[in-house]
Amino acid sequence: MRVRWAAATHPGRRRASNEDAFCARPDLGLFVVADGMGGHVAGEIASRLAVDTIERVVASGECCPPDSRNCTLPERRLQEGFERAAQAIGEETARNPRLRGMATTASAVLLSSSASALAHVGDSRVYLWRDGILQQLTHDHSWVAEQVTLGLLSLAEARQHPWRNVVTRALSASDPPMVELSPLHLQGGDRLLVSSDGLHGVITDARIAAVLGAADDPERTCQQLIDDANGAGGPDNITTLILEIDVP
Ligand code: CA
DSSP states (O other), rough: OOEEEEEEEEESOSSOOOOOEEEEEEETTTEEEEEEEHHHHHHHHHHHHHHHHHHHHHTTOOOOOOOOTOOHHHHHHHHHHHHHHHHHHHEEEEEEEHTTTTTEOOEEOOOSSEEEEEEEEESSEEEEEEEEEEEOOOOOOBBBHHHHHSSOOOOOHHOOOOTOOOBBEEEEEESSSOOEEEEEETTTTOEEEOHHHHHHHHOOOHHHHHHHTTTTHHHHHHHHHHHHHTTTTTOOOEEEEEEEEEEO
């Protein structure tokens, strides 16, 4: 598979540190964004540990055993990477009690010419832009998203809600992660965006679609999205990772 990609991260305008982390390994087909939580040092450690562990597991070719879900090999590799990332966070927390409570989101894309896959935990997102239409491929594992599904909050209310940052799933020391896995069927011309909530929490999907549709190169597109988020106040760390599928 041939892809063009770019990634950018920025602390935003109100935070001194950046608890987001990403990895881009086009040689493995692996792209990951993680958004750490737990106070700034702990959050930075959690997201970096998760990204590095997922990268190492995918590079090693290890995968979890097949189960009743009939997952493809790339999905099982990502599942293994996410489980081992949570274990690594647990081990680090046990070694250093000051890090107790640290956790991270993770959204990962693993491309291969036979079967591509997506894995996700938390409220970072993967979007697909195809033929002018933007589709959010991941579900937010967040309290506000659950309230929207139940019909108790509107999307507009969810964006403003004081609990909008509360995630219901994460990679952490406490439980084995409930990983959302799905196959990815890509076409030439598709664009994927992996982002932390410092982007999609402040920029509307309509604006994201317009920027992705402007057919600029991936570097400039990443930078434009970060500029937009900072222009909207930049309340949180912002990470954007863009993949442009040339030949699937
Ligand atoms: Ca965030």
